[in-house]
Amino acid sequence: MNGARISLLGSQHDKLIADLEAHPDGHEKAAVVLFRRLHIPVEGLPDSDRYVAQDVIPFEDDWIRGSSPAHVAFDLAPLRELFRRCEDEGLVFGFVHNHPAGPTSFSHIDEENERTLVAAIRNRNGCNMTFVAMLWADGQWVARTRSGSSPDRSVPVRHTLVLGERITLNGYAESSDEHSEVQARQTAAFGRPFVDMLQSLRVGVVGNSGTGSPFSTLGARAGIGEFVLIDKDPLAESNLSRVRGLMKRDVGLAKSETLKTFIESIGISVCVAAVASDLDTNPDAVDALASCDVIVGCTDDFCGRELMNAALYAYAQPFIDIGLGGRVDEGQDGQPCLRYHYGRVSTILPESGQCLFCQGVINDIWIQTQLARRENPGITPEELKERYLEDGDTNAPGVGPFTSATADFALATLFDLLKPFRRFSPELRRDMFFLDFVTMEIRSHQTQDDPDCPYCGTHEFLLLKDSCRLNRPFLGKRDEYS
Ligand SMILES: [Zn+2]
Ligand SMILES: [Zn+2]
16 A cells, blocks of 8 residues: 555644644634654555654644634744754654544645645755645544645545554555455454554564564454564574464575565465564664554564664554563473463553563663673673673473464454453553463563653653664664655
8 A cells, every 4th residue: 555654642643633623613723743754665565654743833823814614824934934944854844734614635725725835845945845734624634745846746645643552543545345355254343444454554573483473474364454574584493383374495594585475475465575684783674664553573582672662662653562481390200391481462652551671571681691692602601690691581482372372462462452442450551461371361560660761751762863773873874764
């Protein structure tokens, strides 16, 4: 599916709606949203820019020349300061208004207003500009984009995501009839719009083995429209006991690429991109991840998790992270005995839930240990101890029913974000729960709230706008974005 995608934080959405619906006589109102444009072509996927809202600026009263329930007229002069800001900060101007009395689509007056705005911005900032128009009507966002090179042509936006405690999808297209037949059962459970929402999403899956392959193969069958599969490793023979869609003949080949071939061979409408590299060392992998609407972490790699934990805030992406842990020791009969074993599903949105550091899933020592091992694969436990390093808790036996069950719960978690159906008991946290495969319980543990956490506390990574990817100079400049 073509068309750009828009992401708004829940707080930005709330601020916009509070302003647009505030006129005492129900007149139309207007606002500006400044966007960061992530223009990232990903091989194998349709071109689709992401527009991530950076700043919401309601119109001041003296910018308005006149209004009624059916129109709002404004002066250009006060907006010129914002045109300048777009050029200085590399942002995109977004014009937002509402139709309190309908229609639910853009009108002829809107067409004229947009052309006037684009002409003014283009005169100032040059034809290499793009422009976003958003309309709030009947409780939904409708949006379209224009470019300075063809200002008279508007292109509908694929969807607008609002990221609060859940994901609200606006303006998505209806899927084809061919697709609705495949999805008949899911439509019966959740409704047709739910299936259309899945079809509109681009989901990044990092790690394509025991949890990543079941998540992405079942996710594709469920109707997710686009995948970015990221995994550097080739398939090992020992993976074959738990992966989905990968064969013995694929041993030695990159899991991401083989999984892409398998998912495309299912024969349902889905587009897949494969990136066979580490996430935390390759700028292309980070860019492909940044192009996604949702990230799913299926790796036991602490460095990769740390990067996704930053990306969710910087690029405004809901993040579902899957992990398994456990301990096997010797039973009385001398055979291995599974003492404990759990699957964890963490669900973090930019403004909701605790980050992976605060959840205790990753910490600096485990990350440093992994980096030390990468630098020196032969490092001994004594050498690690001398440097106050230790390995993290990843002692999962890697048994198929447990990895698959956790991945399935994660896919159901994505369903629940789009169309809430779960009833959580008060002890169970939405942002993190464990499936205990030994005691047969689902539970959460309490964590310490850290108001100084740069991720979920002080939000230093939220909507990060810098010249380096995620504040990491080794990942290079991002000037090729614009
Ligand atoms: Zn209008
Ligand atoms: Zn945190």
